[in-house]
Amino acid sequence: MELRDFTPAQTLMLTRPFLTTGTELIKYSFLDLVYRGILKVYKDWRLPHPRQTRERFYTFVSRGELFTNYIHSYHQHPFVAPFLEDDYEYQVKILAKKVYTDSGEGFGFKSRKVYPQLKEQGYFTTSLGLKYLNLFFVSNKGAKLRRKFKRILNEADESLPKFAQNNTERAKEILSTLGSNVILLDCFNDQLIDQLRPIFNDLGKTDVSFSEGAFGDHEGMVELMFYSFLETMDYFDSSFDLFDSTFDFGSSDFGGDIGGGDFGGGDFGGGDY
Numbered sequence: 001m002e003l004r005d006f007t008p009a010q011t012l013m014l015t016r017p018f019l020t021t022g023t024e025l026i027k028y029s030f031l032d033l034v035y036r037g038i039l040k041v042y043k044d045w046r047l048p049h050p051r052q053t054r055e056r057f058y059t060f061v062s063r064g065e066l067f068t069n070y071i072h073s074y075h076q077h078p079f080v081a082p083f084l085e086d087d088y089e090y091q092v093k094i095l096a097k098k099v100y101t102d103s104g105e106g107f108g109f110k111s112r113k114v115y116p117q118l119k120e121q122g123y124f125t126t127s128l129g130l131k132y133l134n135l136f137f138v139s140n141k142g143a144k145l146r147r148k149f150k151r152i153l154n155e156a157d158e159s160l161p162k163f164a165q166n167n168t169e170r171a172k173e174i175l176s177t178l179g180s181n182v183i184l185l186d187c188f189n190d191q192l193i194d195q196l197r198p199i200f201n202d203l204g205k206t207d208v209s210f211s212e213g214a215f216g217d218h219e220g221m222v223e224l225m226f227y228s229f230l231e232t233m234d235y236f237d238s239s240f241d242l243f244d245s246t247f248d249f250g251s252s253d254f255g256g257d258i259g260g261g262d263f264g265g266g267d268f269g270g271g272d273y
Contacts, residue, residue, distance in 0.1 A: 001121075001145070003152050004179030007073050008032050011181050013114045014123060014146050015153075017136035022106025025114050026099060029076050032180045033064070038072065039079065040064040041092065062089040075113035078103055118142070152177060157185045164195040172199050 003011065008028040012020045033039040040062060045055040063083050072080050078099040082088060090098075103109040115136060118124055123142035138146055156174050160182075163171040175182060175196070182188055193200075 002177070003149055003181055004177060006149075006179075006181065007076065008181050008184050009075055009114050010073070010118060011149060011153075011184060013110070013118060013136070014138065014142060015149055017124075017138060020110070022108065022110035023100070025075070026096070026103070026106065026109050028183070029114075030079055030096070030099075031183055033072070033076060033079055034061075035180045035183055036070060037064040037066040038070045039067070039083075059092045060089045061092050061095055063087045074117050075109070078109075078113070153181070153184065156182070157187050160185065161187050161192055161195075164192060164199070168199055171196065172202065175199060 006014070009025040009032065012025060012028060030039070034041055041059065042062075043057060043059050046058050047053075048056055067080075067083065079095070082090060082095065082098070100106065100109070103113055104111075115124065119126075122139060123145060125137045125139045156178055160171060160174050163174065178185075
């Protein structure tokens with residue numbers, strides 16, 4: 001199995017089984033679907049109630065261009081299920097709350113949605129009741145894959161910005177290797193997206209891991225991600241804050257582990273546990 005065969009949530013679970021929170025896994029499960037063009041995000045002015053006259057600016061999510069073509073992973077089903085019968089639209093914060101509550105909140109999503117599939121594939125050992133204490137132990141098979149993934153992510157975080165400017169073929173190879181896990185990189189920001197614009201377009205036509213509809217042009221990408229990818233992440237974080245202040249992405253140690261720009265340090269570079 002290659003890194004591109006794993007979703008960002010699965011990659012986080014393998015590389016940081018202890019410190020990765022369930023709300024982080026929910027967050028990156030959603031962003032992965034948006035990245036791949038399975039779901040699309042947009043803003044619109046709407047009346048809060050038919051009797052009111054002043055419109056408000058809302059952020060919605062609905063089916064993306066590739067919704068019917070993509071076989072999603074088990075842990076992504078809670079995000080996909082509301083759209084299976086018809087092309088509905090939801091406010092992002094309402095969909096986030098629905099997934100959060102239906103999945104048994106953050107820890108339930110981690111232990112019941114993401115962990116079982118990886119355990120079934122042999123990447124985790126049997127933990128008996130330890131998973132309820134947030135103790136997940138990778139197997140020898142999982143530890144080997146974990147080291148491989150850390151190395152790839154570390155190298156990509158350092159080299160992708162450079163190759164995006166002077167070696168598009170090498171940048172294309174890195175993106176193809178990463179798949180949607182590119183959104184985990186510290187260097188993945190608006191500036192890099194702008195530099196990768198022609199590469200995203202080419203990959204959308206030749207590589208099934210990328211959505212041509214989502215990355216046909218930079219303007220569409222920015223609009224899809226509510227003007228910036230980072231704003232999308234921040235908005236999704238605030239959606240959780242609106243109904244449960246006890247889960248704060250900012251205190252989840254995710255920024256400390258990856259935000260330094262070195263996947264070889266912190267939890268990504270720690271021992272195999």
